[in-house]
Amino acid sequence: MESIKQLYTKVKTRTVGSHELSSVYFKQVSATSIIKFVSVVISLIYVPIVLGFLDQTKYGIWVTLTTIVNWIRLADIGVGGGMRLKLSEAIALKDYQKGRIHVSTTYGIIGGIFLLVLTVFYFVNPYLDWQSVLNTSIISQSELVRLTTITVSFVVIGFILKTVNQVYLAHGNSTAESLIHLITSSVSLFLIWVATIWADKGNLILLATIVTGIPVLVYVIATVYTYFYRFPHFRPSFKLIKLSESRSLMVLSLQSFVSSFTFLIIYGSVPFVVAHLFSPNEVTIFNIAYSMFNLPIMIISLVVMPIKPLITLAYTKKDYNWIRLMQKKLNKMSLMIVAGTIIMIIFNQFIYHIWIGDKVTIPFILSASIGVFAIINILQFSNSIIVLGTGKMIINAILSPINIGLFLTLSIVLSKLLNNVIGVSIALTVTCLVPLIVYPLWLKKIMPVH
Secondary structure: OHHHHHHHHHHHHHHHOOOHHHHHHHHHHHHHHHHHHHHHHHHHHHHHHHHHHOOHHHHHHHHHHHHHHHHHHHHHOOHHHHHHHHHHHHHHOOOHHHHHHHHHHHHHHHHHHHHHHHHHHHHHHHHOOHHHHOOOOOOOHHHHHHHHHHHHHHHHHHHHHOOHHHHHHHOOOOHHHHHHHHHHHHHHHHHHHHHHHHOOOOOHHHHHHHHHHHHHHHHHHHHHHHHHHHOHHHOOOHHHOOHHHHHHHHHHHHHHHHHHHHHHHHOOOHHHHHHHHOOHHHHHHHHHHHHHHHHHHHHHHHHHHHHHHHHHHHHHOOOHHHHHHHHHHHHHHHHHHHHHHHHHHHOHHHHHHHHHOOOOOOOHHHHHHHHHHHHHHHHHHHHHHHHHHHOOOHHHHHHHHHHHHHHHHHHHHHHHHHOOOHHHHHHHHHHHHHHHHHHHHHHHHHOOOO
16 A cells, blocks of 8 residues: 555656645546546447437537537626636635635526526427527427427536536646446436337437436535535525625636627537538538547546646746746647547547447548647647636637638638538638747746746
């Protein structure tokens, strides 16, 4: 046992150093590695199982619908991210009462906004032409209304409950969110597998109930545990909702909102753009290739995301040297993951054959273009998360309209010029080049060298 501890300490010191925050970071990454690995395996199994339960066209419709519904998260205007930053500061200063006020106010704002959104949606949903929105006629309008009502209801409630993740992140704990996600995806996958055996194939309403309903159930349990057992001193209370205290919270929230808005408009609109420029069938093809090359992006996320709350703590204490040290180490890790991505590009057809068999044919050139996008995304990822961790996100407000304009314009122009969905992947790649160039310069500006 002692030899294992010595090996752990030796690996930690060589990898990230002996700084107190480095130790916390290494512990978080170690704890989440197994969880993330299992989550990746589940996400890979999910695609062929759902594709078998539906078909290529319905799968494309489902991906497009969930993408559109996820746009609803923009309604929180970044309040959750702002609360994480303010709560991290309160924890660093040991001002727990102030932290509880921030938590309570955040739930009040998010709950009020999303319940209003849900109420408005119930009124307008029957009048929305979902067949035109999803570019399909194989599913009746009445069934699409039922499908969207179930999906939106669960997703909205889930967004409110997921606020609990920010409390753990504010403590530098990214393991909790990963564990909750693993539980929800595992249970959902199991129930979908059962549905493929016992239920009628192609039942989108059943699929929507499982995929969006299970997370709500799990987050209810997680919320009760968190505020009654783990962090009772941060338990939200109606009495502690103070909108007068929300001014500083909203400033950070709006900056966080800009990042979320840009991310959702660009990455969240991809299936919608593909569906309307081409067809739901092309959404399926693009999404499968995107899902495969999302694997290295998930790996860099595993390595980098745990550091975000620690960057907040270090930046609050003006420990710029540690941030710069970790920036260099994370960039080196990114290069290793890029090497693995290049191997995936070379052998992508063999991987598809093992993964999904002959259910769908994915062109090599499309996979290669999405692979290049993944490489650029990986290279800029660590600097992007460090910027978010510092809270100095005004740069995002400047880059957001540029990135959104680039993506939408290039997607439309290149897709029409090439008459191929590869135009969308090229647009994604160009969009990622902007932060790859700008963020290192911005970090030098906001972290002066003494």
